[in-house]
Amino acid sequence: MAEGLRVKVWLERGGSHLLGEGGAEILEAIDRLGSISMAAEELGMSYKYVWDYIARIQRSLGRAVVETYRGGRKGGGGARLTEAGRTLLAEFRRVKGRLAGALEEAAYRGVEDLELSVRNRLKGRIESLKVRGLLAEVKIKIETPLTVKAILTREAVEELKLREGDQVEALIKATSVMLAKRGEAYR
Numbered sequence: 001m002a003e004g005l006r007v008k009v010w011l012e013r014g015g016s017h018l019l020g021e022g023g024a025e026i027l028e029a030i031d032r033l034g035s036i037s038m039a040a041e042e043l044g045m046s047y048k049y050v051w052d053y054i055a056r057i058q059r060s061l062g063r064a065v066v067e068t069y070r071g072g073r074k075g076g077g078g079a080r081l082t083e084a085g086r087t088l089l090a091e092f093r094r095v096k097g098r099l100a101g102a103l104e105e106a107a108y109r110g111v112e113d114l115e116l117s118v119r120n121r122l123k124g125r126i127e128s129l130k131v132r133g134l135l136a137e138v139k140i141k142i143e144t145p146l147t148v149k150a151i152l153t154r155e156a157v158e159e160l161k162l163r164e165g166d167q168v169e170a171l172i173k174a175t176s177v178m179l180a181k182r183g184e185a186y187r
Helices: 021-033 036-043 047-061 083-108 154-160
Strands: 011-013 016-019 066-069 078-081 121-132 135-142 146-153 167-172 177-181 184-186
Touching (some): 011 083, 016 021, 016 047, 021 047, 121 146, 135 154, 135 167, 146 154
Antiparallel strands (some): 121 135, 167 177
């Protein structure tokens, strides 16, 4: 990301706050742990604060984002995100990723116009593409006898519509490898 710049994202509905970073952390913890109380404990928040935050989101959205269930023969109860909750969280992540990417891109704007050394730009063809969860491993066969491996987000793979055999460029930054395809670049 461009040095000194930070992204703070929140979603609004009808001019009212809907979801910010803290709310996203709450929803992620509930999704991962399957429990409101465990999520509150992990995040160092009170159960009441987490429950009130969820209720505020649900009032603003007009739909449930978390559903709870009671225990029974199989043990204690729990909580899980509804489809609306998953969609809201995914939208928050997407917007946040786009804004962070825009700041990152601003730091590299004009890279196509620069005369880069061979160490910075390598052209090649995707040899293999493995998507696992939110990340993807892209193995690139460089036109000169060399192969580069890059780790990308699933979102980047989907947005670039990457497929094995695609012609791409690996743009090398000090700590990571970026991929470019048809004028778009992702880290």
